[in-house]
Amino acid sequence: MGTAALCATVINARAGGHGYSSARIEYSALSVSHPHRLPSKVAREDEPLLVKAAKSGDAAAFEELVNRYERKIFRLTMNITRNREDAEDAMQDAFMKAYSHLNTFQEDSRFYTWLVRIAANEALMRLRKRRPNQVSLDEPVEGEDDLMPREIRDWGPSPEQRFAQSEMRGILDQVIDQLDADFRTVFVLRDIEELSTEETAAVLGLSVPAVKSRLLRARLKLRQKLDRYMRDRNPN
Amino acid sequence: MNCNRVILEISNYIDGDLDAAMKLEIEQHLQNCGECMLVINQTKLTVEIFCDSQQVEFPQDARTRLHEALQRKMRKPAS
Numbered sequence: 001m002g003t004a005a006l007c008a009t010v011i012n013a014r015a016g017g018h019g020y021s022s023a024r025i026e027y028s029a030l031s032v033s034h035p036h037r038l039p040s041k042v043a044r045e046d047e048p049l050l051v052k053a054a055k056s057g058d059a060a061a062f063e064e065l066v067n068r069y070e071r072k073i074f075r076l077t078m079n080i081t082r083n084r085e086d087a088e089d090a091m092q093d094a095f096m097k098a099y100s101h102l103n104t105f106q107e108d109s110r111f112y113t114w115l116v117r118i119a120a121n122e123a124l125m126r127l128r129k130r131r132p133n134q135v136s137l138d139e140p141v142e143g144e145d146d147l148m149p150r151e152i153r154d155w156g157p158s159p160e161q162r163f164a165q166s167e168m169r170g171i172l173d174q175v176i177d178q179l180d181a182d183f184r185t186v187f188v189l190r191d192i193e194e195l196s197t198e199e200t201a202a203v204l205g206l207s208v209p210a211v212k213s214r215l216l217r218a219r220l221k222l223r224q225k226l227d228r229y230m231r232d233r234n235p236n
Numbered sequence: 237m238n239c240n241r242v243i244l245e246i247s248n249y250i251d252g253d254l255d256a257a258m259k260l261e262i263e264q265h266l267q268n269c270g271e272c273m274l275v276i277n278q279t280k281l282t283v284e285i286f287c288d289s290q291q292v293e294f295p296q297d298a299r300t301r302l303h304e305a306l307q308r309k310m311r312k313p314a315s
Contacts, residue, residue, distance in 0.1 A: 011311075061312045070302060075292040088298045093304055099309060148243055151269045155278060159285060172289050191283050192290055197253075215246040223275070223282040 012218070031177055043066035051111050055102050069112060072193070073119045079188040080123035081131065082177055090126055109199075116193060117203040120185065127181055147220055155230045162230070175225040183218035190215050237265045242272045246279055 021130060052062035073094060079085035097118050098105075105114050176184060188212070189200040201211045242265055248254045249262055266273050 043265060062310070063306065066302070066306065070299060071294045074294045074298065075290060078292050079290075084295075088295075088301070091298070093301050095302060095306060096309055099306070149271075149275050152274050155281075156275060158281060160288075169289065175266070183302075187286075192287060210245060216244070218249075219247055219279050219283060220243070222286065223279045226282050226295060227278070233265075 003062050019121055033047075040119040047111055048107065051102075051105065051107065055105075062099055064156075065111065069115060071097070072112075072116065076116060076119055076193055078194040079192060080120060080181070080185050086126040086130065087117065087123070090119060090122035094122045097122070113195065113199050113203070114175050115215065116189070116195065116199075120189065120203050124181075124185065131181065149220070149224065149227075157226075159226060159230065171226070173227075175222060178225055179218060180227075183214050184220060186211055187218035189221070191219075237261045239265075239269060239272050242266075242269070246276055249276065250280055250283070287309065 047065075050061045050065055054065060069092070074087060074091045077090040077094070078084070081087050081090060093114065098115055101118075103109065114122075156162075159171070163171060179187070185204065186200060186206075189195045189203060190197065195203065197208055197211050197215075201208045204211070206214075242262055244248075245258065245262060248260065249259070254262070266276070
């Protein structure tokens with residue numbers, strides 16, 4: 001099959017034909033309950049074919065890959081940089097670099113993971129420029145004392161029940177903005193983009209224990225920061 | 237198993253990334269420690285809230301600029 005024919009097949013399949021329909025149905029089902037998530041666990045059988053076609057020079061195949069992941073990559077760069085302009089620049093440069101270096105992609109991992117690695121590095125580079133003291137690739141040196149929660153108490157109604165949606169959005173923005181970039185980046189890759197610990201370690205050039213340590217700190221610090229809002233709202 | 241040890245294993249516990257013996261030790265501790273149970277539940281809830289809130293808007297103008305830049309790049313002969 002020629003590359004143009006491949007793309008036509010993919011497009012037709014997305015319209016409901018061939019063997020792609022089950023994945024599309026599953027995707028729709030996932031989208032209802034988690035509209036923010038793309039179906040990372042849904043088999044994307046056409047992706048290796050698209051990558052091969054793009055590698056052989058099929059621009060339409062590469063554009064299809066861009067269409068598929070542009071929203072997720074923008075979300076990733078936005079979550080890392082916390083700056084709209086930097087996020088757009090990082091996203092754009094990531095896709096440009098992916099196009100230029102597509103022939104170096106070994107196809108032994110997911111294309112998306114490879115793309116995330118490029119985009120995360122672009123975003124981190126911009127973050128380092130803007131906040132040079134906040135990003136480090138060193139292993140964490142913090143002790144355990146700072147992790148231990150104090151004055152633990154029941155939150156009562158969940159934050160989502162207690163705060164209006166717009167207020168909740170503002171609180172979450174403030175909370176994640178306050179998190180150190182090192183921790184935020186690991187949290188974003190592991191919990192929001194759903195990369196494995198090993199994939200996150202590879203993307204950031206960290207050891208697996210370092211990723212686990214930062215994820216633990218990120219989750220506990222986010223809980224702690226959210227806890228303050230819960231106490232402020234319900235002082236009794 | 238004490239509270240400090242449980243806190244250090246919270247992430248692994250939430251992710252189901254513990255061996256059976258450690259998981260059992262933690263669960264036995266949780267039966268008698270309401271505070272650790274609260275921290276675990278609140279940490280899980282925190283992660284869920286952040287994941288569920290991820291409806292980052294992808295601006296149309298950013299998308300347009302991305303595709304225009306791609307088109308320009310694709311038209312250029314490979315260097």
